[in-house]
Amino acid sequence: MSERDFDHPDVVLVPHGPMLLRGAESVQDLEGTVHAVDRPVVALCRCEKSSRLPWCDGTHKVIPR
Amino acid sequence: MRLPKPRGGLSEWLVARLAEPGLTGSAPGADSWDDESISLWTLHELSFRGFEDADDRAEWDPDLLGVRRDLETALEERLRARWTEAGAVAAPAPADVPTALEDLVAADDGPSLADFVRRRADRDQVLELLRQRSVYHLKESDPSAFVVPRLPVRAKAALMALQFDEYGDGDPNRLHSHLFARGLEAVGLRAEYGAYVDDAIPENLEMNNAGSLFGLHRRLRGAAMGHLAAFEMTSSLPSRKMVQGLERLGLEGPMADYYDEHVEADAIHEHLAARDICGTLADDEPDQAAEVLFGAFTCLDVEARFATAMLRVWEPQR
Ligand code: FES
Ligand SMILES: [Fe+2]
Ligand SMILES: [Fe+2]
Numbered sequence: 001m002s003e004r005d006f007d008h009p010d011v012v013l014v015p016h017g018p019m020l021l022r023g024a025e026s027v028q029d030l031e032g033t034v035h036a037v038d039r040p041v042v043a044l045c046r047c048e049k050s051s052r053l054p055w056c057d058g059t060h061k062v063i064p065r
Numbered sequence: 066m067r068l069p070k071p072r073g074g075l076s077e078w079l080v081a082r083l084a085e086p087g088l089t090g091s092a093p094g095a096d097s098w099d100d101e102s103i104s105l106w107t108l109h110e111l112s113f114r115g116f117e118d119a120d121d122r123a124e125w126d127p128d129l130l131g132v133r134r135d136l137e138t139a140l141e142e143r144l145r146a147r148w149t150e151a152g153a154v155a156a157p158a159p160a161d162v163p164t165a166l167e168d169l170v171a172a173d174d175g176p177s178l179a180d181f182v183r184r185r186a187d188r189d190q191v192l193e194l195l196r197q198r199s200v201y202h203l204k205e206s207d208p209s210a211f212v213v214p215r216l217p218v219r220a221k222a223a224l225m226a227l228q229f230d231e232y233g234d235g236d237p238n239r240l241h242s243h244l245f246a247r248g249l250e251a252v253g254l255r256a257e258y259g260a261y262v263d264d265a266i267p268e269n270l271e272m273n274n275a276g277s278l279f280g281l282h283r284r285l286r287g288a289a290m291g292h293l294a295a296f297e298m299t300s301s302l303p304s305r306k307m308v309q310g311l312e313r314l315g316l317e318g319p320m321a322d323y324y325d326e327h328v329e330a331d332a333i334h335e336h337l338a339a340r341d342i343c344g345t346l347a348d349d350e351p352d353q354a355a356e357v358l359f360g361a362f363t364c365l366d367v368e369a370r371f372a373t374a375m376l377r378v379w380e381p382q383r
Contacts, residue, residue: 006219014336039234040226043333051305056332058301 016065018043018056029054066259068116069107073100079107079132083119092132102270105136106262109277113204114258137278141285144275148362156355159347163339166291169361170298175369176376179303182310190379191314195254196261197269197375201276202245202323203258206231208280209293215283216342217349220290223341227297227334241326248320268374272367279360287356288363290346294338295361299368300331 012020021027021044024037035054043056050057068084071077073096082088095101110116111124123129157165182191206228213224233239246256255261265273279289304327311321347354376383 012336014340017336018332020333020336039230039330039333041230041333041337043329043336052329055329057305057328058332058335061302 013046014043017046017060019046020044027054066110066114066116066257066262067118069103069259070263071100072103073097075100075132076104076107079104079129082129083107083111083116083123086120086123086126089128091128095136099267099270101136101139102267102274103262103265105133105140105274106265106270106277108133108136109274109281110259112281113207113277137282140271140274140278144363144366145359147366148359151362151366153362154358156351157347157358159344159351159354162344162347162354162357165358166294166298166339166343166361169358170295170365173299173365173369175365176372177303177306178372178375179306179310181376181379183306183313184310186310186314186379188314188316191310191316192252192254194375195249195252195320196264197266197371199245199249199254199261200259200265200269200273203242203256203260205242205245207242208276209289211280212286212289215286216290216346219345219349220342223337223345224290224293227293227337227342230330230334239326241323241330244319244323244326248318248323251319252316266371266374268367268371272371275363275367279363285356285360287343287346287350287353288360290338290342290353291357291360291362292364293360294335294343294357295364297331297334297338299365301328301335304328304331 008022010022014020020041022041024042026034026036027042027044028034030053044054045056045060047060047063049059049063051059068080069076071080074093075095078092095104108129111119111129115121115124154165154169178194182194186194209224210228213221213228216224229235231241233241233243237243249256249260276289276292279285279292304324307324308321308328311317311324343357347357
């Protein structure tokens, strides 16, 4: 099967939310630290307000848009 | 797990019947909401892990299924009536389901037990909350697992991605219900499955029964997935507060780790649930859109009722 039936992007930007990343093995944060990924999907913080960067911790929901 | 303590005539009849399969005769009516709730909880449990002192065949005993159906019908009617009363939002267009879920969650004004734990709860209150929560967290995600074969392709794949994470990504040490059991042990509580069911207040049993009802009926698959979405969408920020409260009380360690894992995991799960599960389900089966919202509302509503009941005891003056 060469044609794919469904869109299944590796990166999805959530409106006013994080970036969902599928199938990654490691992520480098702003300081240059590399974090191992052990989940099928991770949410990377885009608002830079998370308490556990580079991951989203839901804080974006409480900052005024 | 052993059969729970009866809480009235119906649960007394039920427990006797489960312990001794030879008994016949019809079920009496329930004496109270408590009696009704523990009876339905017990009947549902036959489809999860069962009881060491009950006959495994009871799960499909036609008399008991009749009792279960009556209790489920009453519960579902009660839950739907609350949704109607709360102003049941009209079914959104499939593409709008994730936003409709966000709006519903944002409008939720139920009291927050996590806030209470973060700021003011004492150690005994936190331990009591953990005992109550253990009824669900020791079987975390199990009700949603029943829904997998009932979903169309995209929603099925997304639910599996979410469940894979709930079940430890293949590592038994990271399975969420196992992390909670380790947490219970670390704070000196019992960790075996179903340990504190006899302490569960009816609001807690109703919360569990609603989740099991949705998970066990194919007809209610939309409600089950809406319920899951609302649960995940109201988890990461409160989990962070739980961590802060546990640390404030010197309860860092495995229990705080359990909540810590949920800060990160549920910040991912909420999007999988709202968009990839509920959104695609509504796209493939548009009649499920309204059911998704009903399920989400129910999740918020049963939690609000549980939190209100707990806080009424802890902070009667507020
Ligand atoms: S995007 Fe979620 S906390 Fe920043
Ligand atoms: Fe979990
Ligand atoms: Fe989760």
